[in-house]
Amino acid sequence: MSTPTETSQDEKIVLAHGGGGELTRRLVAERIMPKLGNKLLNPLTDSAVLTTNKGQISFTTDAYVVQPLEFPGGDIGRLAVCGTVNDLAVMGAFPKVISLALVIEEGLSLSVLDRIVDSIADAAKEAEVIVATGDTKVIEHRQGDGMTITTAGVGEMLEGIELSTERITPGDVIIVTGNIADHGLAVMSAREGLAFETELESDVAPLNHLIGGMLKQGAELKFLRDPTRGGLAGVLADLAEDTGYSVEIEEDKIPVSRIARHTAELLGLDVLTVANEGKCVAVVSEHDADRVLKTCCEHRYGKNAAVIGRITESAPPLVELITRSGGRRLVQRPYGEELPRIC
Amino acid sequence: MSTPTETSQDEKIVLAHGGGGELTRRLVAERIMPKLGNKLLNPLTDSAVLTTNKGQISFTTDAYVVQPLEFPGGDIGRLAVCGTVNDLAVMGAFPKVISLALVIEEGLSLSVLDRIVDSIADAAKEAEVIVATGDTKVIEHRQGDGMTITTAGVGEMLEGIELSTERITPGDVIIVTGNIADHGLAVMSAREGLAFETELESDVAPLNHLIGGMLKQGAELKFLRDPTRGGLAGVLADLAEDTGYSVEIEEDKIPVSRIARHTAELLGLDVLTVANEGKCVAVVSEHDADRVLKTCCEHRYGKNAAVIGRITESAPPLVELITRSGGRRLVQRPYGEELPRIC
Numbered sequence: 277m278s279t280p281t282e283t284s285q286d287e288k289i290v291l292a293h294g295g296g297g298e299l300t301r302r303l304v305a306e307r308i309m310p311k312l313g314n315k316l317l318n319p320l321t322d323s324a325v326l327t328t329n330k331g332q333i334s335f336t337t338d339a340y341v342v343q344p345l346e347f348p349g350g351d352i353g354r355l356a357v358c359g360t361v362n363d364l365a366v367m368g369a370f371p372k373v374i375s376l377a378l379v380i381e382e383g384l385s386l387s388v389l390d391r392i393v394d395s396i397a398d399a400a401k402e403a404e405v406i407v408a409t410g411d412t413k414v415i416e417h418r419q420g421d422g423m424t425i426t427t428a429g430v431g432e433m434l435e436g437i438e439l440s441t442e443r444i445t446p447g448d449v450i451i452v453t454g455n456i457a458d459h460g461l462a463v464m465s466a467r468e469g470l471a472f473e474t475e476l477e478s479d480v481a482p483l484n485h486l487i488g489g490m491l492k493q494g495a496e497l498k499f500l501r502d503p504t505r506g507g508l509a510g511v512l513a514d515l516a517e518d519t520g521y522s523v524e525i526e527e528d529k530i531p532v533s534r535i536a537r538h539t540a541e542l543l544g545l546d547v548l549t550v551a552n553e554g555k556c557v558a559v560v561s562e563h564d565a566d567r568v569l570k571t572c573c574e575h576r577y578g579k580n581a582a583v584i585g586r587i588t589e590s591a592p593p594l595v596e597l598i599t600r601s602g603g604r605r606l607v608q609r610p611y612g613e614e615l616p617r618i619c
Numbered sequence: 620m621s622t623p624t625e626t627s628q629d630e631k632i633v634l635a636h637g638g639g640g641e642l643t644r645r646l647v648a649e650r651i652m653p654k655l656g657n658k659l660l661n662p663l664t665d666s667a668v669l670t671t672n673k674g675q676i677s678f679t680t681d682a683y684v685v686q687p688l689e690f691p692g693g694d695i696g697r698l699a700v701c702g703t704v705n706d707l708a709v710m711g712a713f714p715k716v717i718s719l720a721l722v723i724e725e726g727l728s729l730s731v732l733d734r735i736v737d738s739i740a741d742a743a744k745e746a747e748v749i750v751a752t753g754d755t756k757v758i759e760h761r762q763g764d765g766m767t768i769t770t771a772g773v774g775e776m777l778e779g780i781e782l783s784t785e786r787i788t789p790g791d792v793i794i795v796t797g798n799i800a801d802h803g804l805a806v807m808s809a810r811e812g813l814a815f816e817t818e819l820e821s822d823v824a825p826l827n828h829l830i831g832g833m834l835k836q837g838a839e840l841k842f843l844r845d846p847t848r849g850g851l852a853g854v855l856a857d858l859a860e861d862t863g864y865s866v867e868i869e870e871d872k873i874p875v876s877r878i879a880r881h882t883a884e885l886l887g888l889d890v891l892t893v894a895n896e897g898k899c900v901a902v903v904s905e906h907d908a909d910r911v912l913k914t915c916c917e918h919r920y921g922k923n924a925a926v927i928g929r930i931t932e933s934a935p936p937l938v939e940l941i942t943r944s945g946g947r948r949l950v951q952r953p954y955g956e957e958l959p960r961i962c
Binding site: 286287288289290291292293294295300303304307308311312314316317323324326331333335336337338339340341372373375376377378379380381382383384385386387389390393394396397400406407408409410411412413414415416418424426428430616617 | 629630631632633634635636637638643646647650651654655657659660666667669674676678679680681682683684715716718719720721722723724725726727728729730732733736737739740743749750751752753754755756757758759761767769771773959960
C-alpha cells in the first residue's frame with residue numbers, strides 16, 4: 277500500500293500543467309507558492325509592483341514556447357516583446373526596458389533566427405521599449421526548429437493610478453478591447469495546416485499606448501488584464517473569485533470575427549477560453565464606460581472594443597453567459613490545456 | 620553558384636553557438652546587436668544599468684539549461700538564483716528581486732520539481748532576494764527529465780561605486796576569490812558518472828554579500844566579473860580587449876583544488892576555460908590589493924582568494940600565463956563549447 281507521499285513522488289508533469297487553467301493554478305498554489313510566496317509574488321498578478329529606494333517600479337516575466345515559431349500575424353519574437361509589455365501595461369506601468377533570453381535548439385536555421393530577431397526589434401520599436409540585457413543558450417537538437425524565449429520587463433508605475441479588484445462593485449461594466457480568440461486560433465490553424473489559415477491572423481500587439489490612453493483620461497478604471505492563457509473565461513473566473521461578486525456577460529456583445537467563430541467550431545474550441553495576445557479586459561464604473569470605450573475605439577488596437585457585461589451581486593460568485601437565445605450557461609476556467617504551446 | 624545570402628540561409632545553429640566562446644560572441648555581434656543594439660545593451664556587461672525617473676537600477680537575465688538538473692553541490696534552481704544575483708552584484712548593484720520562468724518538459728517528476736523549488740527558496744533566502752514574479756510553461760516530453768529556468772533580476776545601484784574597465788591601468792592587480800573550475804567539472808563528472816564525482820562539488824553560491832563587503836571598504840576596485848561560461852580565460856580575454864592592455868597571470872598562484880586539476884586532466888579540459896558559479900574576478904589598484912584580499916578571505920565564499928596576476932603594458936594586448944616551469948603561453952578565449960549545458 278502506498279502512502280500519500282509515495283504517490284506524490286510518482287506524479288509527473290503533464291502538458292495540462294502548463295495550460296493556464298485549473299491544473300496550472302493548482303501546481304503554482306500547491307507546489308510553488310508555499311515555498312516561494314511573499315508579499316510581492318502572492319497576488320499572482322501580471323507583474324509585481326515593488327518599492328525600491330528609487331520609487332515604485334513594476335516587474336514581470338513570461339516564457340514563450342509557441343509552436344510553430346512563425347504563425348499568421350506574428351512570431352515568437354513579437355509575442356515575447358508584446359506579452360511582457362502588456363503585462364506591465366495592465367498593472368498601470370509604463371514599460372521601459374525588457375530582457376531577452378533565447379534558448380535555441382541546435383539545428384535552428386539562422387535565417388529563421390534572423391527573422392525572429394527582426395521581429396523583436398520591430399515590436400520593441402513600436403512599443404518604445406529597450407532590450408537592455410540578454411542571454412543566449414543552445415541545447416541539443418530535438419525537433420530541429422525549436423526555440424523558447426523568456427522576456428522580463430521593468431516599467432515605471434504611472435502616478436495616481438489605482439487599479440485593484442478591491443475597488444470593483446456591482447454595476448461596474450466589463451469592456452473587452454476588440455475581437456477575441458484570434459491569437460490561439462491563428463496559431464492552432466497554422467499548426468494544423470487548415471485551409472483558411474491565411475485569413476485568420478494573430479492579434480499579437482503591444483497594448484501600452486492603448487492602455488496608456490485609457491488610463492490617462494481620468495476615468496474610474498478599476499481593473500485591467502490581458503486575457504492570454506485561459507482566455508476571457510480565465511480572466512472573468514479570476515474576477516469572480518477575487519471580488520466575491522458574480523460576472524454576467526452577453527454572448528451577442530462579445531466581439532468575435534466570423535472566421536474566428538468558424539475556426540473555433542471546426543476545432544471544437546470555445547472562443548471564451550482561447551488565448552489572446554493583443555486584447556485587454558477592463559472593469560470600469562458604469563458612468564465612465566462610454567468614455568473609455570470611445571478612447572479604445574479611436575486606437576488601432578481597440579477598434580472593435582465593446583461593453584460585454586457587468587459585475588452583479590448574485591451569490592455565489594459565478595460567471596454567467598447570457599446566450600444569443602436568452603438562455604444562461606456557466607462559464608468556467610478551463611481545466612487544463614485546450615491549446616498546447618500557443619504562447 | 621550560391622550567393623553569400625543563400626549560403627547564410629542554409630546555416631544552422633550548432634551547440635558551440637551557446638558555449639560562451641568565440642562563436643557565441645560572433646552570433647551576438649553579427650546577428651543580434653546590429654538589430655537590437657542600444658546604449659544599454661551595447662556594453663554586453665553582466666547587467667544593464669538604467670536610469671529611470673526613480674533613479675539608477677541594474678537589470679539582468681540568464682537562461683539556465685544545465686544537465687543533469689541536480690549535480691553535486693547544487694541544482695538548476697540554486698544555479699538560476701545565484702547566477703542572476705551574481706550578475707547584479709558584479710555591476711555594483713544590491714540585488715532586490717528576481718523573476719522565475721520555468722519551462723518544464725512533460726514527464727518531469729513532481730518530486731524533482733519540489734526539490735528544485737526548495738533549492739530556489741533556500742538560495743533566495745541566503746542571497747536575501749525576493750522572487751517577485753514568475754511564469755510556468757510545459758512543453759512536450761523529450762528526454763523526460765528536462766527543465767530550463769530563466770531568471771531576471773533587478774538591483775539598486777550602490778552609491779559611489781565606479782566600476783569601469785576605463786579606470787584600469789598597468790600595475791593593477793587581478794584577484795580571483797577562490798578555487799576555479801569546480802562548477803563545470805562537477806556538472807561534467809556527474810554527467811559522465813565518473814568515480815570521484817562525490818568529491819568534487821559545484822561552487823554555485825550567491826556572491827552579493829562577499830562582493831558587497833569588497834565594495835564597501837572603499838578600496839580602489841575597478842572591475843568585477845563572475846567567470847561563468849568561458850571561465851577565467853574568457854574574462855581575462857575580455858579585459859585585454861576592453862582595456863587595450865595585456866594581462867599576465869601566474870599558473871602557480873591560481874587557486875585550483877587537487878581534485879579539480881585531476882578531473883580536468885581526465886576530461887582533457889583546461890581549468891582556465893571551465894565555468895565557475897561562485898567566484899569573482901576583481902581588478903584592483905596594487906596599493907589596495909592586500910586589503911581586498913583580506914576581506915575576501917574572511918568570507919565563507921572567498922576563503923581561497925588569491926592575487927593571480929596583473930595588468931601590463933606589453934603590446935599587443937594579450938593574456939599570458941607564466942607556467943610553473945617559468946615558460947609563457949598565450950591564454951585564449953575558448954572558441955566554442957567545451958562543456959555543453961553546464962549552466
